[in-house]
Amino acid sequence: MIDVVIVGGGPVGLYLAALLLQEGVAVRVLEQRLHRERHSRAIGIHPPALAALDKVGVASAMVGAGVQIRGGIAVSGGKSVGSMSFASVSECYPFVLSLPQFTTESLLEQRVHELDGAALVRGARVTEIADDGGLVTVHAEATEVGGAGSRITSRILVAADGSRSLLRSQLGIRVMSRTYPDHYVMGDFAGFGDNLHEAVLYLEAEGIVESFPLPGGLRRWVVRIRRPAPVPDAVELVRMVHQRTGIRPDPATNSMLSSFSPRSTVARRSVAGRAVLVGDAAHEISPIGGQGMNLGWLDAAELTPIICAALAGKPVGQRLHAYSTRRRKAASVARWQSELNMTLGRPLAPPFLALRNGAVSAVSGIPPVNRLVARRFTMQ
Incomplete structure (x- = not known):
C-alpha cells in the first residue's frame, strides 16, 4: 500500500x-x-513560488537555467509610458524568472x-x-x-x-467557470536589440502585444486578437507584431507557435x-x-x-x-x-487609449504605488 x-x-x-x-x-x-x-x-516563476521550490532544492538550478526579469516597461506608439522595477519585491528573488x-x-x-x-x-x-x-x-x-x-x-x-x-x-x-472576450496568439523568436532582460508591454489601439525574454536569447511574443483563430504561421505572427509595434522578429528563428482563449x-x-x-x-x-x-x-x-x-x-x-x-x-x-x-490589454479607441496610457504613466511615476503594483504583479 x-x-x-x-x-x-x-x-x-x-x-x-x-x-x-x-x-x-x-x-x-x-x-x-x-x-x-x-x-x-x-x-513565469514568481518570487513566492521560488521560495517554495527552494524547499525541495531546485530553485538554484532553475535560476541558473532561466532569465531573471527584473522589471518591465510599457510602450505605446513607440514611446515609453511607464516602467516597473521588481527590485523591492523580494530580498532573495527580486525578479520574475522566465523558464x-x-x-x-x-x-x-x-x-x-x-x-x-x-x-x-x-x-x-x-x-x-x-x-x-x-x-x-x-x-x-x-x-x-x-x-x-x-x-x-x-x-x-x-x-x-x-x-x-x-x-x-x-x-x-x-x-x-468564466469565459472572456479575449483571444491570443503567440510564438517564440530570436531576440535582438534592447530590453533583452525586460518584459515589454505594447499598449496599442488594436490590442496589447506582450514580449518576454526566454533562455537562449529568445523572446516570446503574445498578441491579443479580436476573435478566436487557428494557430498562425510564423510569417503571419511576425506581421501582426510588426504592424502594432514596428518590430519585426525573424520568422526563420521561430521555435513555437500557439493560440489560446483564456x-x-x-x-x-x-x-x-x-x-x-x-x-x-x-x-x-x-x-x-x-x-x-x-x-x-x-x-x-x-x-x-x-x-x-x-x-x-x-x-x-x-x-x-x-x-x-x-x-x-x-x-x-x-x-x-x-x-x-x-482588461489593460483590450483594444481602445485613440481618446480612451490616451487616458489609459496616462493612468499607466501616473502609477509608474509614484514610487510607493509603483512598488505596490510590482508586489501585486509578482504575487506578493
Missing part, C-alpha cells in the same frame, strides 16, 4: 511528490504522458527520481477510483505501448491532473473524502499574468504538512477546511489580477 497517490505528473504533481518524499512519505505519481511536452505556455515549463518539469522530475526512482509512473491513465472511507483504490490503464497499467491502494489521493481534471469529475465536484474554472470544493484537488484541477486561472502554475506550487506547499499530519493519525478536518478557504481566496485574488491584466 502507498501513502499518497498523486494523479498528474506536471509541475505541481512533481513538486508535491518531492515535498512528501522528503518527509518520508511513500508516493506514487501517475502520469498518462510517456514524454513531456516540449512546447508549453507556462514560463520554459519543459525545463521546470525536468528539474522537478530529476529531484523526484533522486528521492525515489520508482515514484513516477508514466503511461498510466486513471480510469476509476473507489474511496471506502479508510483507503482509496485507484485503477489505471496503460495509455500507449510501453505504458503501465496498475491498481494501487493508498491512504490519500491527490488530483493534480489539470484544468480538465477527470478525477474532479469522478469525485462529483462541480466548478464555477478562461477560469474554480472548483466549488477542493476536498472530497480522502481526495484533494491541487493546481489547475482546483483553480484554472487565465495565463495572462503567469500565475496558474505558481498558485499550484503554493497549494502543494501548504497542503504537505496537513497530509503528513493525517498520515500520522492526527485529526485534520479543521485544517483542511481552513486550507480550502485560504486557497480559494488566493485563487480569487489571482483571477482578479489576471482579469485586470486582460
Whole structure:
C-alpha cells in the first residue's frame, strides 16, 4: 500500500511528490504522458513560488537555467509610458524568472527520481477510483505501448491532473467557470536589440502585444486578437507584431507557435473524502499574468504538512477546511489580477487609449504605488 497517490505528473504533481518524499512519505505519481511536452505556455516563476521550490532544492538550478526579469516597461506608439522595477519585491528573488515549463518539469522530475526512482509512473491513465472511507483504490490503464497499467491502494489521493481534471469529475465536484472576450496568439523568436532582460508591454489601439525574454536569447511574443483563430504561421505572427509595434522578429528563428482563449474554472470544493484537488484541477486561472502554475506550487506547499499530519493519525478536518478557504481566496485574488491584466490589454479607441496610457504613466511615476503594483504583479 502507498501513502499518497498523486494523479498528474506536471509541475505541481512533481513538486508535491518531492515535498512528501522528503518527509518520508511513500508516493506514487501517475502520469498518462510517456514524454513531456516540449512546447508549453507556462514560463513565469514568481518570487513566492521560488521560495517554495527552494524547499525541495531546485530553485538554484532553475535560476541558473532561466532569465531573471527584473522589471518591465510599457510602450505605446513607440514611446515609453511607464516602467516597473521588481527590485523591492523580494530580498532573495527580486525578479520574475522566465523558464520554459519543459525545463521546470525536468528539474522537478530529476529531484523526484533522486528521492525515489520508482515514484513516477508514466503511461498510466486513471480510469476509476473507489474511496471506502479508510483507503482509496485507484485503477489505471496503460495509455500507449510501453505504458503501465496498475491498481494501487493508498491512504490519500491527490488530483493534480489539470484544468480538465477527470478525477474532479469522478469525485462529483462541480466548478464555477468564466469565459472572456479575449483571444491570443503567440510564438517564440530570436531576440535582438534592447530590453533583452525586460518584459515589454505594447499598449496599442488594436490590442496589447506582450514580449518576454526566454533562455537562449529568445523572446516570446503574445498578441491579443479580436476573435478566436487557428494557430498562425510564423510569417503571419511576425506581421501582426510588426504592424502594432514596428518590430519585426525573424520568422526563420521561430521555435513555437500557439493560440489560446483564456478562461477560469474554480472548483466549488477542493476536498472530497480522502481526495484533494491541487493546481489547475482546483483553480484554472487565465495565463495572462503567469500565475496558474505558481498558485499550484503554493497549494502543494501548504497542503504537505496537513497530509503528513493525517498520515500520522492526527485529526485534520479543521485544517483542511481552513486550507480550502485560504486557497480559494488566493485563487480569487489571482483571477482578479489576471482579469485586470486582460482588461489593460483590450483594444481602445485613440481618446480612451490616451487616458489609459496616462493612468499607466501616473502609477509608474509614484514610487510607493509603483512598488505596490510590482508586489501585486509578482504575487506578493
